[in-house]
Amino acid sequence: MRRALLLLVVLAGLVAACEDKYKDPDPKAMGYDYYPLEEGDWRIYNVTDIRYMSNVGDTTRFQLRERVDTTFLDQTGALNYKIIRSVRDEEGDEWVDDSVMTVVKTELNVILTKNNTKYVKLVFPIKEGKEWVGDAYNNNLAFDYAEKVRNGKELYSFSNIGVSYDLNGISYPNTVEVIHGDYHSDDVNLDERKEVYAKDIGLIYRYHNVIVFCNQTESKDCVYGIGFKLHGHERHEELISHGKE
Template sequence: MSTLRCAPLKCLAWLAPVAALALAGCQNDTVPGPESGKEYFPLEIGSYRVYAVADTLWNAFQRTPSSYQFRETVTDQVSDATGKPAYRVVRARRTLPTDTWRDDSVMVVSVASRSLVLTKNNRRTVELVFPVQQDRTWDMYAFMLGDTTEALDTGDRRYDNRRYQNIGEPFQIMAGGKTYRYDQTLTTALIVGNPNKYGFDDEVNRSTYQQVYAKGVGPVYRVRRRFDYCDPQTGTCGKSNTRIYKGQARHEILIEQGKL
């Protein structure tokens, strides 16, 4: 019976392809874990995003549309309400692309190991939870009564009002005759029908909210609708005739991004 003999370096060279094939086979069998999700909302001082906004108001069945632009700029690093590192985001507004930007509001975004929290008008909302997983739900108002991360995982799903959808899916939308496409996105949507005042869809009211985030880009699309179908003069309520007595619908589409 013969025995394979070779110099040490030659044996290593011969075994290298075999080892590479074995390693590749192991990698193919590995099931990837959930994404952390932080790459869907990058934050860098000086970066900005410009959104085209279509806003429609209803009052006493009268519809009033308007359009303008928002610019959200990460201006500096600060501390949030709990003393943790965060980023200040200044939102400016203008009606026409030729107009001067005027500051509209200020937000604070903080990113922790398990969530991304947005503070605006002294209200904290959980915009993302980590890791991202298809159909995962959470209470976006979990931190309004306390500042502990346990609020996200109480095991009580009755008051969850946000859900992940379409994780890793492409997204495409048009604005101003131009098509914007992103290869890898995720969507957060408002859950309606839960016994809370934040999400509902019935014969009297309708409330929906959806955000699309692109990997490496951030929020690229936002839509919010809040309608009241009741007519106080007749005392009748119902959306079968599609008449909106009072409400608002706002669509925001990312059309520009960069760094100042």
């Protein structure tokens, strides 16, 4: 009898351990709410895009909307969210569809596909300093000057988790930064790339600034002087409104 009771206790303990091991992860602890994703969600950004050539910047300003249109299952059975990007010159103009992206969000990561290229935008759980390969599923290679590289691919990382972020007069109380590039060399290259996500909202700011300065390789004897921008691309996407249809 004692042996039977002991066996039952052991079995009960094993069942409880298994249930605890395989229970669903806590969404808040994992950071899923930094990337909300539902049909009808939309976000509008003010975009400033600057193309540099021979130290002259050509600036274009417009508005960009990303709207979660529909969902579908792909060949692997994964749920895909179809996101339509539209543009207009300024508020009040008609939106013109520009491109289509798809997003798959799982318990492990968020994968965005744009122009037939996949990017790992986030990984879970979100933790300070955590690194991953954003280009794990495409052919992109790291820049020669990249400092954090794994198997020839540049590493992304989390920073400033849970801190407030001020943008266009609005303070977002809980955000996380995803660092894509962080390299400074005034006499050769500048590479600053990051995205900022706000809890329960999603992407609020995308920053891209990659500049090649006058240098011995691309301009013999650097005749224009240090700090001269041979070519580059600077882009800011700032959230101005968001909602759900």
